[in-house]
Amino acid sequence: MVEFEVESDAPTASLPTVVDAAALRQAVAELRRGGQRIGFVPTMGALHAGHLSLVELARQHADRVVVSIFVNPTQFGPDEDLDRYPRTPEADAALLAGAGCDLLFLPAPEVLYPNPEVADRAAVEPGSAARGLEGARRPGHFRGVATVVCQLFHLVTPEVAVFGRKDAQQLAVIEQLVRDLHLPVEIVAGETVREADGLALSSRNRYLAPSERQAATVLSRALVAARRAIRDGETSAARVRRLLERTIAAEPRVRLDYAEVVDADSFSPVDEIHDRVVLPLAAFLGETRLIDNFALDPQALRAEASGALSPTEKEIPCSA
Numbered sequence: 001m002v003e004f005e006v007e008s009d010a011p012t013a014s015l016p017t018v019v020d021a022a023a024l025r026q027a028v029a030e031l032r033r034g035g036q037r038i039g040f041v042p043t044m045g046a047l048h049a050g051h052l053s054l055v056e057l058a059r060q061h062a063d064r065v066v067v068s069i070f071v072n073p074t075q076f077g078p079d080e081d082l083d084r085y086p087r088t089p090e091a092d093a094a095l096l097a098g099a100g101c102d103l104l105f106l107p108a109p110e111v112l113y114p115n116p117e118v119a120d121r122a123a124v125e126p127g128s129a130a131r132g133l134e135g136a137r138r139p140g141h142f143r144g145v146a147t148v149v150c151q152l153f154h155l156v157t158p159e160v161a162v163f164g165r166k167d168a169q170q171l172a173v174i175e176q177l178v179r180d181l182h183l184p185v186e187i188v189a190g191e192t193v194r195e196a197d198g199l200a201l202s203s204r205n206r207y208l209a210p211s212e213r214q215a216a217t218v219l220s221r222a223l224v225a226a227r228r229a230i231r232d233g234e235t236s237a238a239r240v241r242r243l244l245e246r247t248i249a250a251e252p253r254v255r256l257d258y259a260e261v262v263d264a265d266s267f268s269p270v271d272e273i274h275d276r277v278v279l280p281l282a283a284f285l286g287e288t289r290l291i292d293n294f295a296l297d298p299q300a301l302r303a304e305a306s307g308a309l310s311p312t313e314k315e316i317p318c319s320a
Contacts, residue, residue, distance in 0.1 A: 040158035046086035046203035050193035074144030215253035222247035231301040237261035257282035
């Protein structure tokens with residue numbers, strides 16, 4: 001039986017919870033006793049089935065699972081939704097307790113950022129995968145992501161960390177970070193979890209009005225159309241981009257931010273589609289900004305039986 005002191009302000013008594021760095025280190029040391037392998041799932045809370053699938057995946061790769069909930073202020077821009085980002089720690093802790101989480105780390109901002117002077121803080125500069133798309137539209141975003149991920153890795157010291165493929169560019173940034181800085185953490189990617197109508201699960205979906213929620217399914221429909229085109233032999237990235245743009249433009253309630261075709265590893269735009277690519281999208285529905293993507297291997301797609309939809313496509317309806 002692993003024993004360690006649980007913080008008194010834990011959101012639920014059924015899930016061991018710590019709120020400061022010293023208690024976290026002690027708790028992780030107890031979890032690791034006997035050579036146990038630690039899996040880690042960093043989140044910003046407002047958990048849904050997609051997050052819980054990452055916890056399940058972590059359990060498959062580790063003996064004990066630590067989850068953090070921290071709405072990281074350094075990855076939000078001045079005009080973004082930091083203040084209104086949903087915070088539901090009690091509900092999150094209840095979900096995690098039932099999902100096999102062994103320890104919740106729930107720090108306040110001053111725990112991870114004890115220096116109140118932003119300009120004086122140390123930070124981690126991300127690599128080339130952070131250029132363009134989210135990096136260009138949200139200056140400083142990936143610097144904040146890289147910094148907090150390094151802090152959390154240093155505190156939790158996991159053998160494996162799990163991130164979702166829905167945030168595809170973030171995943172590429174973290175994989176490059178681990179590779180370039182020789183961090184002793186295995187990165188495991190979890191597949192995007194979707195609603196029955198294809199909408200990717202996101203904490204920000206709760207911002208959507210019912211009409212916006214319905215309109216948002218155009219993102220997955222556009223990705224399915226692009227996937228089919230690539231499967232059927234399309235190799236021009238420009239034509240695939242136009243297909244994505246046309247499909248989304250047909251939904252007047254959606255304002256496209258970007259639709260791109262990028263190399264799966266570098267996240268640089270490509271002209272021809274021959275190797276693994278990611279099709280990332282970002283769009284606004286009212287004031288809410290959503291992202292989605294498909295990661296595709298064109299060679300594998302083109303090897304599919306002619307005229308047969310894959311199981312992935314069957315899960316995503318192509319009409320509203």
